[in-house]
Amino acid sequence: xxxxxxxxxxxxxxxxxxxxxxxxxxxxxxxxxxxxxxxxxxxxxxxxxxxxxxxxxxxxxxxxxxxxxxxxxxxxxxxxxxxxxxxxxxxxxxxxxxxxxxxxxxxxxxxxxxxxxxxxxxxxxxxxxxxxxxxxxxxxxxxxxxxxxxxxxxxxxxxxxxxxxxxxxxxxxxxxxxxxxxxxxxxxxxxxxxxxxxxxxxxxxxxxxxxxxxxxxxxxxxxxxxxxxxxxxxxxxxxxxxxxxxxxxxxxxxxxxxxxxxxxxxxxxxxxxxxxxxxxxxxxxxxxxxxxxxxxxxxxxxxxxxxxxxxxxxxxxxxxxxxxxxxxxxxxxxxxxxxxxxxxxxxxxxxxxxxxxxxxxxxxxxxxxxxxxxxxxxxxxxxxxxxxxxxxxxxxxxxxxxxxxxxxxxxxxxxxxxxxxxxxxxxxxxxxxxxxxxxxxxxxxxxxxxxxxxxxxxxxxxxxxxxxxxxxxxxxxxxxxxxxxxxxxxxxxxxxxxxxxxxxxxxxxxxxxxxxxxxxxxxxxxxxxxxxxxxxxxxxxxxxxxxxxxxxxxxxxxxxx
Numbered sequence: 001x002x003x004x005x006x007x008x009x010x011x012x013x014x015x016x017x018x019x020x021x022x023x024x025x026x027x028x029x030x031x032x033x034x035x036x037x038x039x040x041x042x043x044x045x046x047x048x049x050x051x052x053x054x055x056x057x058x059x060x061x062x063x064x065x066x067x068x069x070x071x072x073x074x075x076x077x078x079x080x081x082x083x084x085x086x087x088x089x090x091x092x093x094x095x096x097x098x099x100x101x102x103x104x105x106x107x108x109x110x111x112x113x114x115x116x117x118x119x120x121x122x123x124x125x126x127x128x129x130x131x132x133x134x135x136x137x138x139x140x141x142x143x144x145x146x147x148x149x150x151x152x153x154x155x156x157x158x159x160x161x162x163x164x165x166x167x168x169x170x171x172x173x174x175x176x177x178x179x180x181x182x183x184x185x186x187x188x189x190x191x192x193x194x195x196x197x198x199x200x201x202x203x204x205x206x207x208x209x210x211x212x213x214x215x216x217x218x219x220x221x222x223x224x225x226x227x228x229x230x231x232x233x234x235x236x237x238x239x240x241x242x243x244x245x246x247x248x249x250x251x252x253x254x255x256x257x258x259x260x261x262x263x264x265x266x267x268x269x270x271x272x273x274x275x276x277x278x279x280x281x282x283x284x285x286x287x288x289x290x291x292x293x294x295x296x297x298x299x300x301x302x303x304x305x306x307x308x309x310x311x312x313x314x315x316x317x318x319x320x321x322x323x324x325x326x327x328x329x330x331x332x333x334x335x336x337x338x339x340x341x342x343x344x345x346x347x348x349x350x351x352x353x354x355x356x357x358x359x360x361x362x363x364x365x366x367x368x369x370x371x372x373x374x375x376x377x378x379x380x381x382x383x384x385x386x387x388x389x390x391x392x393x394x395x396x397x398x399x400x401x402x403x404x405x406x407x408x409x410x411x412x413x414x415x416x417x418x419x420x421x422x423x424x425x426x427x428x429x430x431x432x433x434x435x436x437x438x439x440x441x442x443x444x445x446x447x448x449x450x451x452x453x454x455x456x457x458x459x460x461x462x463x464x465x466x467x468x469x470x471x472x473x474x475x476x477x478x479x480x481x482x483x484x485x486x487x488x489x490x491x492x493x494x495x496x497x498x499x500x501x502x503x504x505x506x507x508x509x510x511x512x513x514x515x516x517x518x519x520x521x522x523x524x525x526x527x528x529x530x531x532x533x534x535x536x537x538x539x540x541x542x543x544x545x546x547x548x549x550x551x552x553x554x555x556x557x558x559x560x561x
Contacts, residue, residue, distance in 0.1 A: 026174035027293055031285040033181035035347055038278055040188045041200065046352025047271030047278075047361070053136050054197050055277040056129050056266065057143035059259045060117060061150050066251040068110045069155035071244040077102070077162030080236065085166060096224060101233055102240070103159055103226035110155055114148045121145055128259060131267035143201050150208050157212035159226055164218045172218055176211045183207025246391035250382075253402035260406055261443050264413065269437030275357060276440055278348060279364035283336070283372060290328045291376025294321050295383040302387035315466045318384050323476040325380060327536040329373035330480045331525050334488035335518055336369040338495070342514030346507065356435055363430035364444045371448035374455035381458035384466075393465070397457045405450035413442050476536055483528040491521030 045051045084095040117124070125132075125140045132140060157176065164172045187203010195202065219225045265272040298321040305314040336343065340362040349358050382394045416423040416439045426441060427433040494517035503509040529537045 026171075026178060027288040028285070030177040030181050031288055033178060033185055034281060035285065037181060037184050037188060038281055039348055039350065040185070042274075042278065042348045042353040042357075043351030044188075044192070045197070045274075046354065047274040047357040048352070049133075049136055049270050050139075050197055051277075052129075052266065052271065052273040053132070053139045053143065054200065055273050056132075056262050057140055057147055057201070059128060059255075059262055060121070060124055060144055061147040063252065063255045063259065064110070064113055064117060064148070065151035065154055066255050067248060068106070068113055069151055069158055070248040070251055071106070071109075071241060077159065077166075077240075080240065081162055081166045097229070097231070098233070098236065099159070099163065099224055100227045100229040101231065101237070103156070104228045104230075105232055105237055106155055106159065107152070107228070110152050114152060118145050118148055128263055129266040129273075130263060131265075139197070143197070146198075146201050147204060149205050153205070153208040153212055156226070157208070157215065160212055160215040160219060163222070163224050164215045167218065167222055169215075169218045172215050176214050179210035179214055180207040183210045243391075246395040247386070250395050250398040253399050257402050257405050257447075260409070261447075264409070265440055265443065268440050271357065272437050272440045275361045275437075276364055276443060279344075279361050279368055279444065282344070282347065282361075282365050283368040286329065286332045286336075286369075286372055287375055290325055290332070290372075291379040294325050294376070295379040297321075298380065299383045299387055302384055306388045311466060314384075314388070318380070318462070318466070321380055322377060323536050324539075325376045326373060326476050326480050327534075327540075329376045330477075330484040331487050331522070333369055333372050334484040334525075335491060335521055336372070337366045338488045338491045338521070339514050339518055340366040340369075342495075342510055342517075345510050346514060349507075349510075359432050360435050360438065360440070363427075363432045363435075363438075363441055366430060367441060367444035367448055371451035371455075374448075374452040378451065378455045378458060381455070381462050384462060388466075390465070393461050394458060397454060397461065401450050401454035401457070404453065405446055408449065409443065409446045412446060413439070416442050476534075479529065479532060479534050480536070483525045483532075483534070486528050487521040487525030490524040491517040494520045 041051060041054070045054075081095060081098060084098050121141045121144055122137075125137055125144065129137070129140060161173055161176070183206040184200065184203045186206060187200045191199025191202050193199070216225070261276065262273055265276050298317060301317055302314055305311075305317060341358065344362040344365055345355075345358050348361065349355075382398075385391065385394045415421070418424055418427045418433050418438060423439075423442075424433070426445065427435075427438050430441065432438045432441070495513060498513045498516050502512050504513065526537070
């Protein structure tokens with residue numbers, strides 16, 4: 001059994017769909033554990049002050065992780081390491097020196113940064129969450145200080161990931177996030193009954209250790225376990241920092257938006273930070289399965305086409321990935337908006353998580369989900385630009401997007417009203433006019449507007465910069481959008497048809513209603529796409545017929561994802 005597990009971790013995959021589906025399966029598995037985590041937390045604490053503190057405690061450590069650890073991201077490290085590996089994949093002295101130097105430099109920077117933040121945390125906490133009371137503030141400082149271990153461990157895991165993927169151990173990378181969430185679930189089930197929310201935080205650190213630890217056997221096998229060294233190649237370090245800086249700035253801008261959102265949510269109502277975080281986590285499930293998987297699967301092929309000077313194939317491969325992202329994400333938007341209450345109630349609705357919490361979380365989930373296709377395409381466009389070595393355009397667009405989101409939020413928040421104007425229309429559509437703290441919906445509303453604008457801008461510039469990208473992607477968008485609207489309409493009608501025949505006050509009743517309506521909508525949507533001869537549906541069917549349950553080794557010359 002152990003040998004089979006190890007053999008599975010060594011398998012490699014080729015082709016956009018196969019790689020994307022493998023990533024998608026493990027991303028989905030990781031997200032399932034994430035949903036279990038959220039359900040357990042919601043059941044125990046409800047949408048209230050304690051969970052507000054827990055979710056807010058991640059903001060500063062996450063900013064450190066993005067600001068420092070992104071300098072040792074996979075897309076930056078893999079090319080440097082690959083050129084230092086021997087012809088047959090043998091580990092060389094240059095490769096070991098490179099890994100040791102980068103590890104030493106990273107640890108020096110991240111530990112120094114964490115120490116400074118540790119000391120300054122009481123001041124930062126007051127700036128981060130001005131709406132928290134004294135007890136919440138003390139707990140926030142305590143949990144945030146513990147979580148400062150996370151960017152250190154996960155940053156090291158990034159370096160491990162660069163090594164494992166250079167040696168084409170693709171599955172190891174996919175398993176690591178699953179173990180991360182398993183560690184958090186362990187903290188909830190085993191440590192939380194003893195230590196309360198502190199036990200959950202310890203579980204996060206355990207998950208981070210598992211994330212890194214799963215990759216160690218590969219490092220041992222190839223003799224590339226990172227060590228400390230007094231010799232650092234500063235020329236290489238400067239090149240890495242130069243390549244990483246645009247991505248780091250863009251990611252940090254996004255994290256700063258999240259920090260601003262948490263700060264505002266902390267002043268609205270107890271539980272506002274929690275419902276916003278839970279809803280964002282829910283929409284992150286399809287985002288990880290669709291957007292992240294396809295963009296990561298497409299990246300190495302895009303980089304190879306561009307480096308070979310074949311810009312036409314580069315654009316065609318981008319179009320292929322974009323069309324399939326559209327195929328999966330638009331129907332998901334339709335179903336999530338229609339079935340939002342059923343989804344939230346089934347996944348989170350137990351224990352201390354009330355029906356009022358469900359309604360507000362469902363509304364926020366729907367608003368986040370509206371931009372699912374935009375967020376997924378945004379991942380793809382950014383990866384496409386990086387594959388082409390052009391980082392300035394996505395950096396500028398993302399910075400403008402982040403600034404616009406914050407500015408629009410500060411403009412719209414004071415204008416929100418449940419009794420008049422656009423605010424009344426929004427809460428009426430979402431059926432939360434009588435829910436306390438409903439003004440928090442301004443945050444996901446503005447976020448989705450910003451993401452859609454960001455994706456449109458990236459699409460326009462990408463179409464301008466590269467050969468014939470949009471031609472068939474636009475056709476796919478129109479076809480799938482029409483099928484998605486039909487799918488949503490069928491699902492909504494089935495909700496009303498099923499409701500009289502089940503007990504809506506029970507878990508099984510809500511689950512049956514959502515499942516029946518969802519399956520009916522999916523069948524209707526697929527049927528419509530088949531009838532109109534949708535090309536993407538045909539491609540997926542062909543891919544499954546040709547490759548189902550088969551694994552083909554990646555050729556040695558192919559760059560790993």
